Amino acid sequence: GSLFGVLAARFPLRPVVAAAGVGLAAAAVAFQLVTSYVGVVAAFALLGVAGGTVFITTVSLVPQWFDAHQGGAMGITMTGSGLGVLVLPFVWLWLFDRTGFRTAIGVVVAAAALVVLVSSLVYRRPRDGSRDATTIDAAWIREWVSDPRFVGAAFGYGFLWCWYYVLSSHLVDILTTAGIGPTVAAASFGTIGGVSILARIASGFVGDRVGRRETFATGVVLAGVCVVALPAVHTRLSLYLILVGFGVSLGALAPLWSPIIVNRFGADNATATVGLLKVPQSGAAFVAPLAISVLFGITDGYDVPLIALAVVTVLGAGLFYWGTAPRSD
Numbered sequence: 664g665s666l667f668g669v670l671a672a673r674f675p676l677r678p679v680v681a682a683a684g685v686g687l688a689a690a691a692v693a694f695q696l697v698t699s700y701v702g703v704v705a706a707f708a709l710l711g712v713a714g715g716t717v718f719i720t721t722v723s724l725v726p727q728w729f730d731a732h733q734g735g736a737m738g739i740t741m742t743g744s745g746l747g748v749l750v751l752p753f754v755w756l757w758l759f760d761r762t763g764f765r766t767a768i769g770v771v772v773a774a775a776a777l778v779v780l781v782s783s784l785v786y787r788r789p790r791d792g793s794r795d796a797t798t799i800d801a802a803w804i805r806e807w808v809s810d811p812r813f814v815g816a817a818f819g820y821g822f823l824w825c826w827y828y829v830l831s832s833h834l835v836d837i838l839t840t841a842g843i844g845p846t847v848a849a850a851s852f853g854t855i856g857g858v859s860i861l862a863r864i865a866s867g868f869v870g871d872r873v874g875r876r877e878t879f880a881t882g883v884v885l886a887g888v889c890v891v892a893l894p895a896v897h898t899r900l901s902l903y904l905i906l907v908g909f910g911v912s913l914g915a916l917a918p919l920w921s922p923i924i925v926n927r928f929g930a931d932n933a934t935a936t937v938g939l940l941k942v943p944q945s946g947a948a949f950v951a952p953l954a955i956s957v958l959f960g961i962t963d964g965y966d967v968p969l970i971a972l973a974v975v976t977v978l979g980a981g982l983f984y985w986g987t988a989p990r991s992d
Contacts, residue, residue, distance in 0.1 A: 680720055680783035686713030687776035691769045710772060717779055723937040726922040727930045728789045733922035734875055738867020741917040745860040749853060807939060812986045819982025821943030823883045825951035826890050826976045832952040837965050841896045854906045855913060862914020870919045876984055879923060882915025883980035887973040894966050927987045
């Protein structure tokens with residue numbers, strides 16, 4: 664989806680969003696028809712490409728419509744994303760219990776396709792013309808990947824999200840290893856998402872007034888502190904305090920990174936720039952959980968892996984903060 668976001672900047676915006684909606688609809692149909700492992704993988708790949716393209720387009724477009732309230736606007740926008748993560752799993756389970764896998768996933772994906780197709784009717788950039796200002800080609804990509812600041816911001820952005828991907832795959836095991844009951848542990852990630860919904864709006868408005876980069880970096884450091892504290896969780900009170908910390912951190916990260924990138928690297932070709940920046944994050948989403956599993960196997964515990972994860976998270980914050988520093992005249 665990130666790479667397709669880069670390619671999407673070459674074309675008018677509305678057809679790109681409409682095409683992504685068609686892709687989601689095709690994925691919904693594919694899930695009803697596939698009968699093999701390869702078919703399921705292909706259907707999920709189509710779902711990822713279409714959904715990723717819509718996400719990249721949206722987060723790069725919203726900041727371009729605002730001058731003074733970019734963080735607040737993105738906070739409101741990303742609240743919808745948080746609600747989706749919080750609510751849709753329950754919708755999915757309700758449908759799954761009553762209809763089965765094919766129908767359940769078909770309904771959820773088809774509903775998303777309908778929303779995207781309707782939204783494509785009103786998508787447009789806040790300036791004349793339907794295309795970005797310059798040609799998106801290999802030379803454009805080489806220009807960005809040879810810019811130390813952009814490379815630092817991109818890799819920092821990937822590193823600083825590692826904690827989120829590790830928690831999404833390992834949080835239940837981390838907490839049960841620390842002595843938390845499996846039922847409470849299973850509900851913990853949802854608590855993070857619930858807290859982040861309110862924090863997204865608050866962080867957006869705080870970032871507009873205090874400083875987006877400063878607020879963003881504070882949120883990342885808070886996540887690193889909470890990661891280090893996880894092995895010490897032994898009571899529900901300490902668990903909920905840490906989960907609230909993670910939720911506040913996620914609430915700061917989600918709405919602010921896109922305005923920071925658009926302002927630092929320019930609104931021209933913003934869709935392609937954001938898509939290119941997201942590529943290292945995709946790699947981190949794949950590698951970070953695997954690396955934690957390997958470290959757990961070597962050390963026979965989560966203490967060392969989580970300390971390493973906290974270091975990577977804070978390192979990511981530093982690289983992103985350095986990479987997005989305003990240009991010196």
